Structure formats: C-alpha cells, structure tokens
Amino acid sequence: MVITQERQKVTAKDFKSSQKSTWCPGCGDFGIQSALQTALINSGIAPWQVLLVSGIGCGSKLPDYINANGYMTLHGRGTTIACGAHLANPKLVTISIGGDGDSLGMGLGHAVHNMRRNMDIVQIIENNEVYGLTKGQYSPTSKRGFRTTTSPEGAIEFAVNPLAIGLAAGATFIGRGFSGDPKFTADIIQQALEHKGYALVEVLQTCPSYNKLQSTDWYKEYSYKVLEENANYNCQDPLQAFELALKDDGRYPMGILYKNDNRPTYIEQVPAYKESQTPIIERPLKIEAEFFANLKKSYI
Amino acid sequence: MTQKKRISIKIAGAQGQGAGSGGQGLSKVLKRAGYHVFGVFDFMSLIKGGHSFYQISFSNEELHANTEKFHILLCFDPQNTEETVGDIETLNEGGLFFVDDSIALKPEITVALEKVGAKLCPIPMIKLGFEIGGNRIMGNTVGLGAIVGTLGIPFDFLDQVVQQNFAKKSKEIAASNSAVAQAGYDYGLKNFGDSFKFEMPSPDKEKTAEKMLINGNEAIAFGSYAGGCRFVSAYPMTPGTSVFEWFTKNNAKLGVVTKHTEDEIAAICMAIGAGQVGARAMTSTSGGGFCLMVEALGLAGMTEVPVVIVNAQRGGPSTGLPTRTEQSDLLFAINASHGEFPRIVLTPGTIEQCYEAGYRAHNLAAKYQTPVIILTDLLLSEEIRDTDPNFYQLPQIDLGKMVSVAELDAMEEPYLRYKFTEDGVSPRALYGHPKSVYAPSTDEHDETGHITEDATNRNKMMEKRMQKHESCINDIKAPEFFGSDNADLTLIVWGSTYGATREAIEIFNADEKNKEKINLLHYSEVWPFPLEATKSALKKVKLSVCLEQNYTAQFARLLRSEADYNVDHKINKYDGRQITPEEIIREVKKIFAQSLVSSAK
Ligand SMILES: Cc1ncc(C[n+]2csc(CCOP(=O)(O)OP(=O)(O)O)c2C)c(N)n1
Ligand code: SF4
Ligand SMILES: [Mg+2]
Numbered sequence: 001m002v003i004t005q006e007r008q009k010v011t012a013k014d015f016k017s018s019q020k021s022t023w024c025p026g027c028g029d030f031g032i033q034s035a036l037q038t039a040l041i042n043s044g045i046a047p048w049q050v051l052l053v054s055g056i057g058c059g060s061k062l063p064d065y066i067n068a069n070g071y072m073t074l075h076g077r078g079t080t081i082a083c084g085a086h087l088a089n090p091k092l093v094t095i096s097i098g099g100d101g102d103s104l105g106m107g108l109g110h111a112v113h114n115m116r117r118n119m120d121i122v123q124i125i126e127n128n129e130v131y132g133l134t135k136g137q138y139s140p141t142s143k144r145g146f147r148t149t150t151s152p153e154g155a156i157e158f159a160v161n162p163l164a165i166g167l168a169a170g171a172t173f174i175g176r177g178f179s180g181d182p183k184f185t186a187d188i189i190q191q192a193l194e195h196k197g198y199a200l201v202e203v204l205q206t207c208p209s210y211n212k213l214q215s216t217d218w219y220k221e222y223s224y225k226v227l228e229e230n231a232n233y234n235c236q237d238p239l240q241a242f243e244l245a246l247k248d249d250g251r252y253p254m255g256i257l258y259k260n261d262n263r264p265t266y267i268e269q270v271p272a273y274k275e276s277q278t279p280i281i282e283r284p285l286k287i288e289a290e291f292f293a294n295l296k297k298s299y300i
Numbered sequence: 301m302t303q304k305k306r307i308s309i310k311i312a313g314a315q316g317q318g319a320g321s322g323g324q325g326l327s328k329v330l331k332r333a334g335y336h337v338f339g340v341f342d343f344m345s346l347i348k349g350g351h352s353f354y355q356i357s358f359s360n361e362e363l364h365a366n367t368e369k370f371h372i373l374l375c376f377d378p379q380n381t382e383e384t385v386g387d388i389e390t391l392n393e394g395g396l397f398f399v400d401d402s403i404a405l406k407p408e409i410t411v412a413l414e415k416v417g418a419k420l421c422p423i424p425m426i427k428l429g430f431e432i433g434g435n436r437i438m439g440n441t442v443g444l445g446a447i448v449g450t451l452g453i454p455f456d457f458l459d460q461v462v463q464q465n466f467a468k469k470s471k472e473i474a475a476s477n478s479a480v481a482q483a484g485y486d487y488g489l490k491n492f493g494d495s496f497k498f499e500m501p502s503p504d505k506e507k508t509a510e511k512m513l514i515n516g517n518e519a520i521a522f523g524s525y526a527g528g529c530r531f532v533s534a535y536p537m538t539p540g541t542s543v544f545e546w547f548t549k550n551n552a553k554l555g556v557v558t559k560h561t562e563d564e565i566a567a568i569c570m571a572i573g574a575g576q577v578g579a580r581a582m583t584s585t586s587g588g589g590f591c592l593m594v595e596a597l598g599l600a601g602m603t604e605v606p607v608v609i610v611n612a613q614r615g616g617p618s619t620g621l622p623t624r625t626e627q628s629d630l631l632f633a634i635n636a637s638h639g640e641f642p643r644i645v646l647t648p649g650t651i652e653q654c655y656e657a658g659y660r661a662h663n664l665a666a667k668y669q670t671p672v673i674i675l676t677d678l679l680l681s682e683e684i685r686d687t688d689p690n691f692y693q694l695p696q697i698d699l700g701k702m703v704s705v706a707e708l709d710a711m712e713e714p715y716l717r718y719k720f721t722e723d724g725v726s727p728r729a730l731y732g733h734p735k736s737v738y739a740p741s742t743d744e745h746d747e748t749g750h751i752t753e754d755a756t757n758r759n760k761m762m763e764k765r766m767q768k769h770e771s772c773i774n775d776i777k778a779p780e781f782f783g784s785d786n787a788d789l790t791l792i793v794w795g796s797t798y799g800a801t802r803e804a805i806e807i808f809n810a811d812e813k814n815k816e817k818i819n820l821l822h823y824s825e826v827w828p829f830p831l832e833a834t835k836s837a838l839k840k841v842k843l844s845v846c847l848e849q850n851y852t853a854q855f856a857r858l859l860r861s862e863a864d865y866n867v868d869h870k871i872n873k874y875d876g877r878q879i880t881p882e883e884i885i886r887e888v889k890k891i892f893a894q895s896l897v898s899s900a901k
Pocket of ligand 1: 057059060075098099100102103126130132139
C-alpha cells in the first residue's frame with residue numbers, strides 16, 4: 001500500500017486484545033496472527049492506522065483477537081468491503097483477511113476483479129485447505145481425494161491454484177507464507193504492506209481439527225523457500241512466476257513469488273482523487289452556491 | 301374546477317431511431333415556449349429494432365401524467381405496421397399522423413387513419429435530412445421541426461434547444477441541425493398549420509421557461525449529492541442505472557468516488573465499506589440486483605452502518621419485464637434479509653419527492669445508523685416534468701450522533717461503538733484515532749463490538765437496534781391527501797402512481813356533477829409504518845380504494861397488518877404499463893356503480 005500516515009513506534013502490547021481466542025489449541029491461525037502483528041510492528045503501523053476487514057470463518061475471527069481497527073463482515077465479501085473502505089479513506093492501511101473457503105470459494109470472483117484493478121490493499125488468505133468453522137467440509141483448495149463429510153469418497157475436484165489465478169488476474173504482488181513459520185511470514189506480509197498495489201499473501205495454515213494430515217511437520221516436508229532452492233529466482237519475471245505456480249511436484253513454493261512495480265494502482269486513477277489525495281471522508285460536504293445553481297441550470 | 305387543456309404528442313420509432321432523444325428535446329422546446337409538460341419514454345429491452353415511443357403532454361396547467369389519447373403522432377418506423385396501427389388507434393379524431401413521404405405505407409395504415417379520422421401528413425424527412433444536413437438521422441430533426449411549425453410555436457424555441465444539444469459536438473454540426481430544423485419547421489407550418497384543429501392551451505413563459513426538466517432518477521441523484529453523498533458503487537441494471545450515471549458523468553467535478561463493480565453484491569458491499577469508514581454512500585439497482593444485495597443489507601443493519609440503496613422497480617419476477625414499470629417489491633423491501641433489524645423505506649411519488657428522498661435518505665441513514673431504501677419504479681425514474689428550481693435547495697445535512705476528534709482526545713473512558721442509549725443510537729466515532737480503535741462483527745456483539753453469544757447481551761443489543769425502529773417513526777412523513785377533504789371515495793396510493801391518480805382526480809372532479817367526489821391519500825414514506833398518521837387519515841376516508849401496480853395488493857396487505865385496516869376495494873395492474881388516468885376513472889366509476897347497487901340492496 002501507499003502508506004501516507006506517519007509511522008509509529010508500536011510494540012506487541014499495543015496490539016494485545018482483551019478478547020480470549022476461541023481457536024483450537026495448535027491452530028495455525030495463532031501463527032498467522034503473530035506474523036501479521038510482527039509485520040505491523042516492523043512497519044510502524046499502529047492499531048488505529050490499520051483496518052483489518054475479514055469475512056466469516058475461523059480465520060476471519062482474527063480481528064476479534066487483536067487490538068486494531070477491524071470489521072468482521074460476511075462470508076466471502078470481506079475484500080469488497082475492504083475496497084470500499086479503502087476508496088473512501090485511503091489513509092487507513094487496509095488489509096482483507098479470510099479463510100480459503102471465504103476468499104477462494106465465495107470470494108474468488110471479487111478477488112480476481114480487485115487484482116486486475118490493482119486495488120491498493122493487502123489480501124491475506126488463511127489457507128487450511130478445509131472449512132474449519134462449519135466443521136470440516138472440503139474447500140476449493142482441498143486436494144483431490146480429500147475425504148470430508150461432503151466428500152465422503154474423496155473430493156473429485158481439482159484444487160484452486162491461488163498463485164496461478166493471482167498471476168493471471170494481474171495481482172502485482174504474490175507471496176506465500178506458512179503459519180508454522182511466523183517470522184518468515186511476517187517478512188512477506190511486511191513487504192506486501194510496503195508494496196504499491198494489490199498484494200496477495202497466501203498463508204498455508206494448519207488445522208489440527210479437520211486437516212490432520214497436513215501438520216506442521218508435513219508442511220515442512222512438502223514446502224520449500226524459493227530463494228533457498230534457487231538463489232537466482234527473479235520474482236519480477238512473470239514467466240518464472242508462472243512456471244513456479246504451475247509446477248506440480250507436490251510441494252509448495254514459498255516466499256515472494258511475484259512482484260510488479262510498474263502498474264498504476266486503482267485509486268491513483270480515480271477522478272475524485274486526481275487533484276486531491278484528501279480522503280473523501282475528510283472533505284467538506286458543503287456545496288458552493290454557484291456550483292449548485294449551475295447544476296440546476298443544466299436542466300432549464 | 302374546469303378541465304385543463306392538454307395537447308398530447310407521441311413520437312414512435314424502432315429502438316435506436318431517436319424517439320427518446322427527440323421526445324426529450326421537444327419537451328424542452330415546449331417548456332421554453334411557455335407550456336407545462338410531462339414526458340415519459342416507453343421502451344423495450346433491446347438496442348436496435350423493436351418499437352418504442354415517447355409520450356409528451358403539454359398544457360397551461362401542471363401535468364402529472366399522460367392520458368391515453370394523442371393529437372399528434374410522429375412515426376419513424378411505419379414499416380412496423382402492426383405497432384403503427386396500434387399507435388394510430390391512440391390518435392384523437394382529427395389528429396395528425398406525421399410520417400416520411402418516401403416510405404410506402406401499407407394499406408392497413410391508411411385504413412386505420414380513416415377509421416380514426418386522423419390526417420396523413422407526409423413530410424420529406426429523409427430527403428431534407430440528406431439535402432440540408434447530409435445524413436438520414438437528421439430527418440428526425442425535420443420531423444420535430446414540422447411538429448413545432450404545425451403547432452405555430454415560434455421557431456426560436458426549437459432553434460435554441462437544437463443549438464444547445466449540438467453545441468458540445470461542433471459549431472458546424474449545430475448549424476446544420478439548425479438549418480434542418482428550420483426546413484422541417486417551414487414545411488410543417490406551410491403544409492399543415494391549418495390542419496391542426498385542436499385548441500391550443502395558452503402559453504405563459506413566465507411560468508415555465510425557467511423551470512427544470514429533470515427526471516426522477518436525476519432528482520434522486522441530485523438530492524443525494526446535495527445531501528452529502530460522496531461514494532456510489534453500482535452495477536448497471538435498468539432502471540436503476542441512471543442514478544449511478546448521474547454521478548459517473550461528473551465524478552471529478554463533484555468529488556464523488558464512483559465504482560462500477562463486478563456485481564451487485566460487490567456494489568452494496570463497497571458502499572457499506574465506505575459507509576463504515578464515514579462516507580455517505582449509496583448504490584442503485586433494480587429488483588434483481590436488490591435480491592443479490594439482501595445479505596449485505598443485514599450486514600449494514602447488524603453493524604449499524606449508514607448506507608442508501610435505490611431500488612427502481614421493474615416488472616418481475618426474475619428478469620421479468622426489464623423496461624416496464626411495476627410496484628411489486630414493496631413487501632420485499634420492507635422484509636428483505638434474514639433476521640430482524642431496523643430499516644427505512646422511502647417511496648417518493650413525484651420528481652420533487654425524489655429529490656427530497658435523495659437527501660433525506662442520507663440524513664436518516666446517518667441519524668439512525670441503518671440502511672435506507674429508496675423504492676421507486678421505472679415510470680418515476682424516466683418521467684420528466686417541469687419543476688420549480690426554487691424547490692431544489694441545499695438541505696441541512698444531518699451527520700447523526702458523531703464523536704468529534706476533540707471529544708475523543710478528551711475522552712477518558714474507553715470508547716464503545718455500540719453503547720446502549722435511550723434512543724438506540726450509539727455515538728459514532730470513525731476509525732483513525734488512537735482512542736476509537738474498534739472491530740465490530742456481524743456476529744452478535746457487545747457494546748465494544750466484540751463477538752459474544754451471551755443471552756442477556758443478545759436481548760439488550762436486539763432491543764437497542766430495534767429501538768431505532770421506534771425512534772425514527774416520528775421522522776417518517778405522514779401520508780398526504782390530494783383533493784377535497786370530504787370526498788366520497790379515496791384512492792390510497794404509494795410511490796409513482798401518485799401522478800396518474802392525481803390527474804384522474806382532476807379530470808374526474810372537473811365534471812360538474814362529480815365535484816370533489818374523489819381524492820387520494822399518498823404515502824411517500826412507508827417504513828417504519830406511519831401508524832398514527834394513518835389512523836387519523838383513515839378517519840376521513842369514506843370509501844377506500846387501494847391502487848397499486850402489482851398483483852397481490854401489497855400495500856393493502858400492509859394496511860391490514862400494520863393498521864388493522866381492510867380497504868373496501870382494490871385496483872391492481874401488472875401488465876408493466878403505467879396506469880392511465882382514464883383507466884383509473886373507469887375503475888372508479890365501476891366501484892361507484894357497485895356501491896350504489898349494494899346500498900340499494
Ligand atoms: C453466506 C454464507 N454461507 C455459509 C456460511 C457458513 N460458513 C461459515 S464459515 C464457512 C467456511 C469457512 O471456511 P474457510 O473460509 O476456509 O475458513 P476457516 O474456518 O477454515 O478458517 C462457511 C461455509 C456463512 N457464514 N455464510
Ligand atoms: S477448526 Fe481448524 S481452523 Fe478452526 S480453529 Fe480449529 S484448528 Fe483452527
Ligand atoms: Mg479454511
């Protein structure tokens with residue numbers, strides 16, 4: 001995001017919520033929350049400068065457990081609400097956050113459009129490859145064969161590939177982290193925050209209750225950090241990024257997979273913000289009498 | 301009361317031939333020439349072809365609806381024989397039928413003209429359009445010129461409008477259109493000036509020249525803007541689109557953020573996101589789009605976000621009659637979305653009420669921190685009428701209970717976004733201040749906004765939100781009578797049917813023997829239901845007839861459920877065409893006849 005607010009000195013204490021988390025013990029969402037918090041602290045963004053908009057699901061409860069501006073909304077619609085908030089008050093550092101079902105099932109259409117618009121927000125997808133809050137049905141990212149109550153013989157669909165979709169849709173930043181590695185993930189989120197334009201951050205997430213196989217150890221085995229494996233990886237090159245996104249070797253590449261700094265953001269091109277960057281909510285509502293009279297005149 | 305003098309003109313053509321723009325232009329000419337006008341476009345859900353028409357009435361008195369019969373028909377598409385015959389049948393005896401002289405007319409058309417007693421007025425529209433203007437479409441201007449010439453209205457009024465309409469293009473285009481208009485004018489005046497036998501109403505420029513010709517959707521948009529609306533997100537759907545387009549056309553100049561979204565769910569969600577951070581936001585759509593918005597309507601209700609939704613109704617269900625009018629979303633608007641929460645539903649019936657509804661919706665949404673629906677319909681969104689510019693004033697802007705930055709600075713106790721209060725409205729602080737950090741949830745929440753399922757809190761929160769429903773009843777406008785206070789029969793109407801009903805009353809009561817016999821009671825705001833005002837109004841009603849453009853008599857049902865009142869008669873129309881004053885009069889006469897029979901028994 002283009003962050004226009006003055007950076008603050010903030011610590012973990014500032015983000016400490018009065019609420020007790022209701023996540024299951026060992027849930028990957030704890031790691032994601034800690035990564036997000038670290039990223040905000042390291043970027044110098046205070047609780048009152050950020051806006052965390054979520055949908056509905058286990059992961060979407062995150063704004064309840066962190067002391068920061070938030071808005072917990074509807075299943076699948078968080079990103080659009082985040083975009084509305086961003087366009088009305090671009091000063092707020094707007095982050096949309098939600099589960100894989102939320103963001104890639106219901107919300108997939110919205111996500112694709114906001115990527116191609118290059119909306120200047122960060123979207124974090126907490127991807128546990130399952131519907132947690134509704135007690136364990138398969139999700140758009142579940143692997144083929146994944147057995148759940150709604151796929152008792154095993155899911156027969158191919159999983160959504162968020163990285164490939166993001167690239168195809170025109171996201172200008174694509175990163176992937178892992179809930180079991182909050183430090184690494186925090187770094188990706190921080191870079192997403194500093195990216196001008198739409199930043200997609202998928203975080204692989206463990207769900208010990210409904211996706212038992214994909215434990216922390218499992219992910220350690222089946223994921224790798226792109227730069228560790230290929231020091232020459234150029235995240236500015238869409239072809240390399242596509243290759244990585246489509247490479248199907250059963251392992252998850254992690255890190256910053258794609259970054260494009262050459263596209264204008266949506267808000268930069270919005271007529272109402274061309275002359276003035278003052279958020280529309282801070283502009284006086286008063287209409288000049290002459291302007292008003294001229295509007296009327298156009299109908300005479 | 302005497303019968304007002306009116307002249308009615310119909311301009312018909314295949315879609316895309318310019319009947320709509322021609323009608324609007326002619327309305328402006330007539331208004332400037334000193335007549336009160338009423339115009340509305342009747343069109344089909346297609347872009348080229350088909351058959352559509354623009355209807356204009358003009359008079360020396362204010363008009364609120366078109367009637368069924370016409371004095372002049374300008375036809376661009378006589379090839380559409382069946383439709384043209386239908387249009388000719390709406391001509392009065394002695395009416396004039398203007399058509400291009402180079403198009404061969406089918407015998408059916410001449411037969412129809414003879415049957416009606418209308419006169420064929422061939423004009424070289426295409427020829428003059430080509431010769432003087434250089435293209436066929438300029439033939440339209442020839443046709444319009446011929447009408448103005450035939451009516452004997454000074455050419456200058458037509459010329460001004462032509463110049464103004466084409467000024468944006470180029471001087472040359474404006475000049476050649478002007479020459480074409482002049483040729484049509486001269487032709488009409490010379491050849492048919494004497495054929496027009498109807499008495500013209502006397503013009504009064506003082507009264508109308510400076511009036512505004514604005515349609516219902518433009519008035520809603522204008523009123524919303526005046527009322528502080530600075531964020532509009534929408535997805536195109538007839539007839540809601542033009543509210544949105546009013547903003548998009550000028551968004552830089554107006555300082556309004558507009559967003560054409562991927563669908564209506566995103567449209568309302570973006571507006572709610574903007575509303576949540578403090579913008580006065582709205583969206584506009586029609587029934588199908590409103591259906592998609594319903595879940596988010598509950599989000600706004602639950603998290604107490606001000607947002608305005610325009611639902612310009614059209615014929616339903618489903619895609620229904622996309623370009624036809626209907627009033628069948630009333631109970632849906634009042635009840636849409638699961639669960640219970642307060643909402644406000646405004647049902648303007650006139651263009652002035654559309655303007656008022658625009659700013660009132662934003663004020664009420666802010667004051668009660670809840671969604672407000674403006675429910676109109678295709679007719680109202682398209683109709684134009686000359687209205688007084690002095691009526692359109694900058695309104696007071698009500699921001700509702702806001703906590704200022706200074707108040708936050710000085711605040712010692714923690715800020716509670718959903719603080720319990722007597723009227724149910726919690727003071728609202730915006731995000732962006734260290735002391736107003738909050739994260740409300742669509743889950744049931746406590747005063748801070750945090751999720752809780754506690755039963756006691758649930759009761760209190762539910763009661764707090766619903767208290768707003770009670771609190772805002774006093775802000776809802778009472779229904780208003782038009783006509784005598786002491787009528788034998790009262791037509792109960794809401795929304796756009798005000799116009800035709802008012803016109804019906806004026807025509808009916810102008811008959812000496814019907815003096816003050818019928819009146820109307822109109823609701824321009826319906827929810828929360830204005831119960832006390834209804835009770836006192838109904839005391840004055842002798843015989844009630846609820847008139848609405850839907851099948852299931854939704855307003856009559858509302859009167860029964862809310863006011864425990866059963867209407868005596870119902871008039872329901874659901875063919876997608878706006879009800880005419882004549883239709884209303886026919887129905888009223890039947891009802892009078894029926895009640896005579898029953899009282900005789
Ligand atoms: C419109 C709608 N449909 C269904 C639901 C029920 N629902 C709640 S959460 C959820 C899925 C959650 O899965 P995900 O988004 O992956 O989040 P997780 O719980 O796994 O974090 C569903 C289907 C809902 N809240 N709203
Ligand atoms: S169900 Fe899974 S995702 Fe939800 S809280 Fe429990 S572990 Fe976390
Ligand atoms: Mg999930």
